[in-house]
Amino acid sequence: MNVDPKRPTFLLDGEEVPFEAGQTVMQAALAAGHYIPHLCYHPEFKPHGSCKVCTVQVNGRTAASCTMPVQAGMEVQSNTEDLNKKRQTLVQMLFVEGNHFCPSCEKSGNCLLQAVAYDLGVMSAELDYLFPNRPVDASHPEILLEFNRCILCELCVRASAEVDHKNVFALSGRGITKHLIVNAESGRLADTDIAVTDKAMEVCPVGVILQKHVGFRVPIGERRFDRSPVSAQALEDAPRRPAAKREGSA
Amino acid sequence: MAEPRSELDVILERYGLQPTALLQILREAQEIEGWLPPATITYLARRLGLPRARVEGVAGFYSFLHLERAGRYRVLFSDNITDRMAGNLELLDRLCSNLWVERGKPSEDGLVLVDTTSCTGMCDQGPAILVNGWAIPRATPARVDQVAELIRTGTPVDQWPGELFEIADNVQRADILLGTALEPGQAIRAAIDRGPGEPDERAFNERSWREGIAASAQGPTATLEEIKRSNLRGRGGAGFTTGLKWEACRSALGEQRYVVCNADEGEPGTFKDRVLLASYADLVFEGMTVCAYVIGARKGFLYLRGEYRHLLAPLQAVLARRRSDGLLGREICGQAGFEFDIEIHLGAGAYVCGEESALIESLEGKRGIPRNRPPYPVTHGYLQQPTTVNNVETFCAAALIALKGGDWYRGIGTAKSAGTKILSVSGDCARPGIYEYPFGVTVRQVLEDCGATNTQAVQISGPSGTCIDATEFDRRIAFEDLPTAGAFMAFDEGRDMFEVALNFAHFFAHESCGFCTPCRVGTTLLCHVMDKLEAGKGSQHDLNRIFRLNRLLQASSHCGLGHTACNPLFDTIKRFRPAYERRLESLEFEPAFDLDGALARAREMTGRDDAGAHLGVEE
Numbered sequence: 001m002n003v004d005p006k007r008p009t010f011l012l013d014g015e016e017v018p019f020e021a022g023q024t025v026m027q028a029a030l031a032a033g034h035y036i037p038h039l040c041y042h043p044e045f046k047p048h049g050s051c052k053v054c055t056v057q058v059n060g061r062t063a064a065s066c067t068m069p070v071q072a073g074m075e076v077q078s079n080t081e082d083l084n085k086k087r088q089t090l091v092q093m094l095f096v097e098g099n100h101f102c103p104s105c106e107k108s109g110n111c112l113l114q115a116v117a118y119d120l121g122v123m124s125a126e127l128d129y130l131f132p133n134r135p136v137d138a139s140h141p142e143i144l145l146e147f148n149r150c151i152l153c154e155l156c157v158r159a160s161a162e163v164d165h166k167n168v169f170a171l172s173g174r175g176i177t178k179h180l181i182v183n184a185e186s187g188r189l190a191d192t193d194i195a196v197t198d199k200a201m202e203v204c205p206v207g208v209i210l211q212k213h214v215g216f217r218v219p220i221g222e223r224r225f226d227r228s229p230v231s232a233q234a235l236e237d238a239p240r241r242p243a244a245k246r247e248g249s250a
Numbered sequence: 251m252a253e254p255r256s257e258l259d260v261i262l263e264r265y266g267l268q269p270t271a272l273l274q275i276l277r278e279a280q281e282i283e284g285w286l287p288p289a290t291i292t293y294l295a296r297r298l299g300l301p302r303a304r305v306e307g308v309a310g311f312y313s314f315l316h317l318e319r320a321g322r323y324r325v326l327f328s329d330n331i332t333d334r335m336a337g338n339l340e341l342l343d344r345l346c347s348n349l350w351v352e353r354g355k356p357s358e359d360g361l362v363l364v365d366t367t368s369c370t371g372m373c374d375q376g377p378a379i380l381v382n383g384w385a386i387p388r389a390t391p392a393r394v395d396q397v398a399e400l401i402r403t404g405t406p407v408d409q410w411p412g413e414l415f416e417i418a419d420n421v422q423r424a425d426i427l428l429g430t431a432l433e434p435g436q437a438i439r440a441a442i443d444r445g446p447g448e449p450d451e452r453a454f455n456e457r458s459w460r461e462g463i464a465a466s467a468q469g470p471t472a473t474l475e476e477i478k479r480s481n482l483r484g485r486g487g488a489g490f491t492t493g494l495k496w497e498a499c500r501s502a503l504g505e506q507r508y509v510v511c512n513a514d515e516g517e518p519g520t521f522k523d524r525v526l527l528a529s530y531a532d533l534v535f536e537g538m539t540v541c542a543y544v545i546g547a548r549k550g551f552l553y554l555r556g557e558y559r560h561l562l563a564p565l566q567a568v569l570a571r572r573r574s575d576g577l578l579g580r581e582i583c584g585q586a587g588f589e590f591d592i593e594i595h596l597g598a599g600a601y602v603c604g605e606e607s608a609l610i611e612s613l614e615g616k617r618g619i620p621r622n623r624p625p626y627p628v629t630h631g632y633l634q635q636p637t638t639v640n641n642v643e644t645f646c647a648a649a650l651i652a653l654k655g656g657d658w659y660r661g662i663g664t665a666k667s668a669g670t671k672i673l674s675v676s677g678d679c680a681r682p683g684i685y686e687y688p689f690g691v692t693v694r695q696v697l698e699d700c701g702a703t704n705t706q707a708v709q710i711s712g713p714s715g716t717c718i719d720a721t722e723f724d725r726r727i728a729f730e731d732l733p734t735a736g737a738f739m740a741f742d743e744g745r746d747m748f749e750v751a752l753n754f755a756h757f758f759a760h761e762s763c764g765f766c767t768p769c770r771v772g773t774t775l776l777c778h779v780m781d782k783l784e785a786g787k788g789s790q791h792d793l794n795r796i797f798r799l800n801r802l803l804q805a806s807s808h809c810g811l812g813h814t815a816c817n818p819l820f821d822t823i824k825r826f827r828p829a830y831e832r833r834l835e836s837l838e839f840e841p842a843f844d845l846d847g848a849l850a851r852a853r854e855m856t857g858r859d860d861a862g863a864h865l866g867v868e869e
Contacts, residue, residue: 170303172310178764
């Protein structure tokens, strides 16, 4: 791409990439047409850097690219064998941490975890399955919560708080027992004020928050990531640049 | 529910309905019924104007808060390796069978829960127990039977015999810090009276002037210069230069500045802060006040780990005395505009809160998750305001420097590590306790002084530090060689170093905050590998897996907990490999079926014998 000599740039995998002040490495890379694998990053929300799939080398040190403020002249390595191998392991960790059965999951083909795994060439879980016991919450007439697939990206927490102003979701527990909870004394989704039109309904990258009765409207094989790999599509999301007004999106 | 609500109101109002006090409120609310029933969470959330799920999420983060019925008596055995070596699990079993309960399960009558907890900072007098948060050291079969009887008879903990709760200081070697008797206020007055030491020094006190201290006062800048000249480095382990931290905080833009004392001493094997707070509290508060004077802060916090609850009332008494002596409050030491006070926040069982940004989150009444950095606390700390966070021992040293000057201090220790370091010595030795040495002391010297014999290994600075063997005992305690936050655990020839690493692996998994994938899942996977080795089912492949997880955690974890979680495994495999190999089913895993051999026919048929026609070796 053409580099405006007046705009500051940084180096991404040896290529000069322009950026705007206040952007993180991830934001600048996506805006300039470069894909860095990611799961918990979403262009409409303030990055929080928990999945670590977007880890890159910055001037020789590792950092999460979604939260790392970009600076002129920075040297960033992303697409290296070593980093991709680490990303594979991180994705494998997320698979063994929950209970993921892609062939029977209605999100298959639209699932970011599945798509990133395919894109990184993950063929098996390799690690020990933890087989957690996570009951589903089917209490709500319109919405199903399938906690077995949760990767704890907090996007629903952020969407419900920042966009819907409802705080339907939060995290509780610690370490490997960390888990998603809902805002009700009963602990049931039916007793919250969630609505199918909420932003929180559309941000789940995996198959946790599902609208009932519509699961297979688009058949498997014709879904988003069935058409082309995530690395070829993520840039379509990039123009949805951080809404300028939202807190912290700078 | 009418009855407990009125008690809740008293607690809520005492904290002024401040959401930042959520952790304190939850801790006190739990004392009503021994747990936090769903209705209590709902009520607190409504009164504080917080989403209910957020309050539940905070309660769910801290080990000492219970969202399920836990028992009127909650008996937690400290489970550091030194407690293990002293037989804590046998005592735990004894108590369980005595009370007819299962470990980790509350008794059905709601009377008692018996379980383990991470190191409670009593390694010099273990095995240690916490009963409803109150520390009982030196557990013996007789003491455990006594505890069982007190529980069975339903005696309230505040009526238990005082001797059960007596905690010794065990100061074995004092140097400039432990050996200096300071008059309360002496260091503060010295800071106020300091004039400029160097001719090129800024004559005006721009920063503190904004905070209310007269512009002509030269004490703040002059004292800062002394701190900088002293080369004092943070005593929490990371070793950041204290003077630079104070200066950065002082220069940062903000409406308020805060001083925070990190007394969340959670590193297994460390207990020096317990002694400093028990017997040198004036020195700690003096250092915090000097810091406030230098950076221009009006408010300070002492973040006290929940395990040290027994220190809360004595510390508050010291604060009250200092207020009435004019050493806290308005016009400290008669200096116009010098206003500062200190509040104590009690933790609730979360090692990760020792990380400074997680500690600040916890101070704000949130889950103790380390923040993304930059920005750092010196510019965006408590409530996003400039905040100086220092270790207990750092503040003590700063008070001494304010009094005696930077040159005096830098003359002690080594060129790169000025001053003294307090070590918490425990494990296999005759005289466990607190030892203060000038930096540069050899490990061998410490071992000699504490009466350790036939020492096989020393764990320096706890699980997140370094494990060294007998060939390295001439190494020195200093930032340039063996940096340490203070823990010094000795293991003699009779100890199995695998057991040590196994204990530490479980510690990190239990204490991982769970924010980032590598640490949350990785620390648990490491436990699986170690448990498999312990069961004698391991192979070389499992050792390789430890190395692979180590590389991933080092490279991609969110904070120091994940970065260092593999250290104890890595160190012990490197130095005590036989302890691991003893446990392997076979040293080299050889599958019975030769995969590559099976391809020989195919190679023959295709006429190929290049590398691509052979199966590669894994990893």
